[in-house]
Amino acid sequence: MSSHNGPEQAGHGLIGGRYRLGERLGRGGTGIVRRATDELLGRPVAVKTLALDDGADPAGALREARVVARIRHPHVIVVHDVVEHDGRPALVMELVEGGSLADRLATGRVLSPRETARLGLDLLDALGAAHALDVLHRDVKPANVLLEKGSGRAVLTDFGIASLPGATTLSGTGVFVGTPEYTAPERMRGDDAGPASDLWSLGALLCAAATGTSPFRRDSLGAVLHAVVYDEIRPSEVMGPLVPVVRGLLERDPDRRLGAAGARRMLADCLAAAQEADGPEADTPSIAASRAEDARPVPDAHPEPTPRQPTPPEAHDPGGARERGAAGAGRRGGLALPLVAAAVAACVAAVTVAVLLAGDRRTTDTGAPTAPGSSSTGPAAAPGPVPAGYTAVSDERGFTLAVPAGARRSTDGDRVFYTTGDGAVWVGIRIRAIPPGGAIGAMRYADESGPGTNRGYRDATVEEIRHKGLPAARWEFTWDGFTAAEGPRHTVDLCWEQAGTLYDVWASAPVDRADEARGYFDTALGSFRTSGRTSGG
Structure with missing residues (x-):
């Protein structure tokens, strides 16, 4: 879902026999979201309807509903119902009162390192729940993260282009799928993508949360794609203790990228250190919006170790993924815009380029980092x-x-x-x-x-x-x-x-x-x- 952008009025008709539409809240890549009232249960909800002028696929809405319905997690949007509206399916979802992270950043209010670490932990949990069901979000960005007013709960929304692992970066009609400045380089190259691609997007989102902008923001789409694949990545020092985890998540080689377990431990350590340094009286206006949120236990949700054990050969290169990715570089269809086509063509060449981040971090096969000095x-x-x-x-x-x-x-x-x-x-x-x-x-x-x-x-x-x-x-x-x-x-x-x-x-x-x-x-x-x-x- 896109941002909550004000009280633009829409039709107030009753759909599905029980949901009365109200003001427009925002527009995402696959439809328009409006406030509505469930007149049967007397509760507010959000209704996502497909835009009639954007060529949206009705089957995609049903697929989104099925995908989200499988993921039961407090940091993932809840879909209550699917009804018909103007001959197309409409999704009835929980209403998260409060704007998106993009809304907050648009006002110039960035997050502190403490708030960013907490947000990162919440989104890691949400992505972990999706990945456990072999679902890739593919569009993790500030506009798709809602911040609930009062509780500060972060909610990952808009699974409209979510897919199973191995799905292409291009739609069936050759249109780019995702948001380029938050899209992993392997997806830019058309290679097979897995959960690590969502983690790259999370790394870019954490940069935006703490600094106000994605590290790959440029003046043109071609420049954005070039930055994702080639440009040196220098997380801002304003991020403080978050810099190492962002470096790890923005590792261009997905096989060496920081995994979810390692990112969770590093973010939990950042949060604990920030809480100890700041003290209870030093809270800034927080995502939590209350001290009660700080009472949440720092998670140790994955106590399994990552000892150095012999790794089966197939774990290093499952099914020859690298060879498939390189061979598949020539199988992509044409893009809708010539500028994007030219930029992606340039990105294909990057499959042969090894771009390494400063502060090299190698990971085990479970995705957890090997700590410096490990014995x-x-x-x-x-x-x-x-x-x-x-x-x-x-x-x-x-x-x-x-x-x-x-x-x-x-x-x-x-x-x-x-x-x-x-x-x-x-x-x-x-x-x-x-x-x-x-x-x-x-x-x-x-x-x-x-x-x-x-x-x-x-x-x-x-x-x-x-x-x-x-x-x-x-x-x-x-x-x-x-x-x-x-x-x-x-x-x-x-x-x-x-x-x-x-x-x-x-x-x-x-x-x-x-x-x-x-x-x-x-x-x-x-x-x-x-x-x-x-x-x-």
């Missing part, structure tokens, strides 16, 4: 009796515990992993400040985010418990795993509050080794000590 070494032994088959270790992060004999240590940001020799089972440890909402709040938020962060998330349970007399929460779930070859995994996680610190220990294994992982988990918890004291204080 993968044998654990240092610590004295003390341990069960047979285990080794007691004294970790440099300030804790001791018993891990499987032969386990190797690795780190990913503030998380530490001890992985069995075959790389299949691991124990993870994370130590951080207690987030708002405490242990149970963190676990409940992680569970809510689970479907968007763990493919095939299912059989989840979250319960509030006591661990050695301390407030704690336990979370278990099954998911589809990192690769089809590896198969489903099961994770068990327990975090507890102690002396102002949240301690989190979990174990993960293929489902057929879940009992083995539970044994490692129980032993790790029972043997965990910090600062010379028991975990129970």
